[in-house]
Amino acid sequence: MARTDRDRWDAKHRALGTGTSAPPDALRGHLDLLPSSGRALDVACGRGSVAVWLAGRGLDVVAVDVSPAALAAGxxxxxxxxxxxxxxxxxxxxxxxxxxxxxxxxxxxxxxxRDPALYPAMAAALAPGGLLVVTVLSEVGDTGGAFRAAPGELTAAFACLEVLAHREGDGEAHLVARAPA
Ligand SMILES: C[S@@+](CC[C@H](N)C(=O)[O-])C[C@H]1O[C@@H](n2cnc3c(N)ncnc32)[C@H](O)[C@@H]1O
Structure with missing residues (x-):
């Protein structure tokens, strides 16, 4: 990532300040699927809302982001x-x-x-039986754009997993899927 892009994210996170913890959007209505212990990875965690919520549920979390301001807020x-x-x-x-x-x-x-190049690594990072929870911007229900997923992108990319929940609409796509045991 270019230095200017990182600075832009940093400025945005600094302006927003500390947030509040919250479950991942894709998991709403499916909280029974959440493991009650173990290790979690939050990819591009931002200001840590989801990471801290997961820690509050007893998981040990690794939270990754390019922005030092976001990590400080977390x-x-x-x-x-x-x-x-x-x-x-x-x-x-x-x-x-x-x-x-x-x-x-x-x-x-x-x-x-959203970085489709990382989809294989995300699936490979799952332990046997591990849960993948993804939300990306989608073309479905939106006018489209360079950063949005095409219809069916998530189910196609994670066809190696068992899809437990998938929905697309209002400009977002959500997926909950499980790795083979
Ligand atoms: C729209 S925010 C989403 C943050 C968080 N996942 C959430 O749902 O609130 C996108 C995040 O991706 C991070 N990001 C963007 N490009 C990145 C990169 N190349 N490497 C790591 N993090 C990146 C930004 O710093 C930002 O925190």
Missing amino acids: AELVTREQPPGRVRWVEADLDAGFPAEDDRYDLVVCQRF
């Missing part, structure tokens, strides 16, 4: 909410690939960051 949110689980904040540019490629997770979340 760390601040941990001190406010004092979740029982742990969050490790990792500053990394995902354009350079997945950090810690040998790690496996019981849950991989990626919300509102």
